[in-house]
Amino acid sequence: MTTRDPQATALARLAGLIADETRAMCLLALLDGRAWTAGELARHAGVADSTLSEHLCRLVAGGLLAEERQGRHRYVRLADARVAQLVEDLAAQVGPADRAVRPRSLRESSAGSAMARGRTCYDHLAGRLGITVTDALTARGLLEQETGFALTDAGLAWFEAAGIGLERRGRRPLARACLDWTERRPHLAGVAGAALCRHALDAGWCVRIGSERAVKVTATGERALFDLLGVDAAALR
Amino acid sequence: MTTRDPQATALARLAGLIADETRAMCLLALLDGRAWTAGELARHAGVADSTLSEHLCRLVAGGLLAEERQGRHRYVRLADARVAQLVEDLAAQVGPADRAVRPRSLRESSAGSAMARGRTCYDHLAGRLGITVTDALTARGLLEQETGFALTDAGLAWFEAAGIGLERRGRRPLARACLDWTERRPHLAGVAGAALCRHALDAGWCVRIGSERAVKVTATGERALFDLLGVDAAALR
DNA sequence: CGGATCCTTCGGCCGCCGCCGAAGTGTCCC
DNA sequence: GGGACACTTCGGCGGCGGCCGAAGGATCCG
Numbered sequence: 001m002t003t004r005d006p007q008a009t010a011l012a013r014l015a016g017l018i019a020d021e022t023r024a025m026c027l028l029a030l031l032d033g034r035a036w037t038a039g040e041l042a043r044h045a046g047v048a049d050s051t052l053s054e055h056l057c058r059l060v061a062g063g064l065l066a067e068e069r070q071g072r073h074r075y076v077r078l079a080d081a082r083v084a085q086l087v088e089d090l091a092a093q094v095g096p097a098d099r100a101v102r103p104r105s106l107r108e109s110s111a112g113s114a115m116a117r118g119r120t121c122y123d124h125l126a127g128r129l130g131i132t133v134t135d136a137l138t139a140r141g142l143l144e145q146e147t148g149f150a151l152t153d154a155g156l157a158w159f160e161a162a163g164i165g166l167e168r169r170g171r172r173p174l175a176r177a178c179l180d181w182t183e184r185r186p187h188l189a190g191v192a193g194a195a196l197c198r199h200a201l202d203a204g205w206c207v208r209i210g211s212e213r214a215v216k217v218t219a220t221g222e223r224a225l226f227d228l229l230g231v232d233a234a235a236l237r
Numbered sequence: 238m239t240t241r242d243p244q245a246t247a248l249a250r251l252a253g254l255i256a257d258e259t260r261a262m263c264l265l266a267l268l269d270g271r272a273w274t275a276g277e278l279a280r281h282a283g284v285a286d287s288t289l290s291e292h293l294c295r296l297v298a299g300g301l302l303a304e305e306r307q308g309r310h311r312y313v314r315l316a317d318a319r320v321a322q323l324v325e326d327l328a329a330q331v332g333p334a335d336r337a338v339r340p341r342s343l344r345e346s347s348a349g350s351a352m353a354r355g356r357t358c359y360d361h362l363a364g365r366l367g368i369t370v371t372d373a374l375t376a377r378g379l380l381e382q383e384t385g386f387a388l389t390d391a392g393l394a395w396f397e398a399a400g401i402g403l404e405r406r407g408r409r410p411l412a413r414a415c416l417d418w419t420e421r422r423p424h425l426a427g428v429a430g431a432a433l434c435r436h437a438l439d440a441g442w443c444v445r446i447g448s449e450r451a452v453k454v455t456a457t458g459e460r461a462l463f464d465l466l467g468v469d470a471a472a473l474r
Numbered sequence: 475c476g477g478a479t480c481c482t483t484c485g486g487c488c489g490c491c492g493c494c495g496a497a498g499t500g501t502c503c504c
Numbered sequence: 505g506g507g508a509c510a511c512t513t514c515g516g517c518g519g520c521g522g523c524c525g526a527a528g529g530a531t532c533c534g
Contacts (some may be wrong), residue, residue: 007418008261010331011324015255020492024245024252038511051493053512072501072510082330087248089326093319094247148387148412148427156384175385177410181244190385257522276480288523290482309480309531 017062018090022047023055027064027078027087032213033122035068035075081172084122085189092179114214116182117236118206121213124193125200126180129217129236133196134187136229143188149177151192159192162228164199166191254299255327259284260292264301264315264324269450270359272305272312318409321359322426329416351451353419354473355443358450361430362437363417366454366473370433371424373466380425386414388429396429399465401436403428 018024025045030036036044042052056076059065064083068075078084118129125133137143142155151159151174159166166174168191176190188196200206205221208214217225217236225231255261262282267273273281279289293313296302301320305312315321355366362370374380379392388396388411396403403411405428413427425433437443442458445451454462454473462468 005258005262005265007328007331008258008265011265011327012256012258012261014327014331015252015261018252019249019256021242021245021249022492024249025242028242028245028248039509042511047492048494049511050495050513054492057512074511086326086330089323090248090251091244093323094244094251144381144385144387146387146411147389147393148381148385148410150381150383150385150387152384173385173414174383259522274480275482284522285524286481287483287525291522294482311481 014062017059017064018087020055022052023059026052026055026059028091029212030065030076030078031084031087031091031122032120033078033084035077038074038076041076078122081122081194085176085178088121088178088181088189092181092184095181095184114209114216115212118215118217119213120197120208120215121178121180121187121189124178124187124189124197125206125215126178126187127182129206129215130187131180131183131185132231132235133225133229136225136231137188140229143175145177145186149175149186151175155192158228159195162199164195166195251299254296254301255324257292259289260296263289263292263296265328266449267302267313267315268321268324268328268359269357270315270321272314275311275313278313315359318359318431322413322415325358325415325418325426329418329421332418332421351446351453352449355452355454356450357434357445357452358415358417358424358426361415361424361426361434362443362452363415363424364419366443366452367424368417368420368422369468369472370462370466373462373468374425377466380412382414382423386412386423388412392429395465396432399436401432403432 018027022045026041029041029044038052038056039049041056042049045052056065056067056074060067060076064079065076066079068077078087116127118125119127121130124130134143137155137158138145140154140158142152142158144150144152155175156166168174173190175188175192177186178189178193179185180187187193200221201208201215203220203224204218205224206215206217209216217233222231222233222236225236226233255264259282263273263278266278266281275289275293276286278293279286282289293302293304293311297304297313301316302313303316305314315324353364355362356364358367361367371380374392374395375382377391377395379389379395381387381389393403405411410427412425412429414423415426415430416422417424424430437458438445438452440457440461441455442461443452443454446453454470459468459470459473462473463470
């Protein structure tokens with residue numbers, strides 16, 4: 001009673017925001033980096049609109065989500081890359097979703113394996129696709145993984161040559177490791193990871209499947225990844 | 238009801254373990270990297286022994302803590318470096334403790350500023366001390382922070398020359414950034430951070446103050462840090 | 475052996491919080 | 505304007521979980 005620790009209070013409050021299955025489902029869904037409407041999230045989580053509305057209020061008040069009102073819609077997305085990283089870290093800690101182990105239905109099963117093949121992780125690539133690209137960068141000496149996690153000079157040049165701009169803004173690190181929860185290995189995140197993902201989508205290297213986080217590599221993408229990084233297309237399947 | 242997502246369930250459950258002020262106080266206290274007895278934690282948190290005992294059971298069952306029974310004592314510590322990192326990340330997200338801003342008492346105030354000067358963060362150095370060392374490593378070209386966070390070749394040689402062994406075991410990264418919650422900037426963690434901290438304590442560069450996480454740089458330490466890294470002693474005060 | 479210490483189990487209390495449906499507000503479209 | 509739509513507010517319900525104190529092991533020490 002008398003000895004309240006403000007840091008502990010804040011920590012508990014932050015964790016409390018995530019410590020609810022419905023809110024957790026929302027945060028995981030929002031890891032696709034896009035904005036969802038309140039109604040979409042309610043249907044996704046399987047609760048009443050009213051219930052989800054309250055959850056959103058708490059998440060926004062807690063600084064985890066940013067909202068944008070447009071007409072009668074309330075769009076909501078993860079507040080920033082820091083929050084995304086936090087959710088990713090927590091998700092990685094609990095391990096791969098059981099869904100991959102014992103799928104309930106064919107639809108979930110195929111959705112699960114599509115997610116395992118390739119997906120976005122907030123704003124960068126993840127799944128087998130993300131790991132493959134990260135490994136290829138490392139094998140070519142563009143990314144240092146032995147002594148930490150950083151782009152090499154050759155790596156900076158590679159991004160330059162590929163026409164992928166790396167904007168240094170704020171304190172976000174250029175390269176950062178994000179633990180992949182299907183592969184259990186780190187993949188490239190940070191400014192470089194985001195730029196690479198954005199370029200991959202813009203240049204048609206991969207396209208989103210369905211309405212969630214899964215992505216699929218196109219024929220164009222296979223060629224580009226082979227030409228630029230020597231990635232064998234078979235590794236992506 | 239029908240659409241339970243196992244990953245969301247696990248995520249919520251993990252967060253739920255942290256989402257209690259008493260348990261949060263325990264986790265933060267255990268960030269000193271040492272083992273505490275159940276009774277110590279109970280007094281620290283200001284709750285009954287019985288209450289804390291239950292909390293410990295949940296934390297151990299949830300995999301956040303490891304326990305070791307010795308006679309009538311139950312020693313408990315953070316399960317591993319991953320858990321420590323998780324707690325650190327969450328703590329960094331909520332920002333510096335208000336205690337630094339508006340101290341309640343002289344004792345807390347001086348304890349707070351000692352923590353801000355230098356402390357351990359699970360198994361590596363943090364606070365102004367940690368930041369100063371990290372900056373010195375970076376300034377000397379031993380640590381790369383521009384394009385990520387990794388030791389350079391010169392950095393590996395420096396550790397070798399200083400007689401600080403870097404054991405590569407498991408998948409723990411050699412160098413990793415840990416966000417400092419007093420300085421709001423990254424400091425060196427990972428295998429290298431742990432080895433450096435251990436060496437600093439073993440060699441008498443710094444000593445623990447009181448029973449918590451704060452450490453103080455000794456005269457020996459000031460000399461060593463100046464000789465090896467060119468650190469100005471004034472920066473540590 | 476007896477007392478002290480440390481921890482755990484149990485029962486009971488209380489408050490918080492997630493849930494819903496119904497009613498209300500604001501926005502869009504025809 | 506009127507109706508459909510998206511979201512919010514409110515009241516009420518139910519359950520979970522944190523808290524305590526008392527009692528019950530377990531261990532150590534003299």
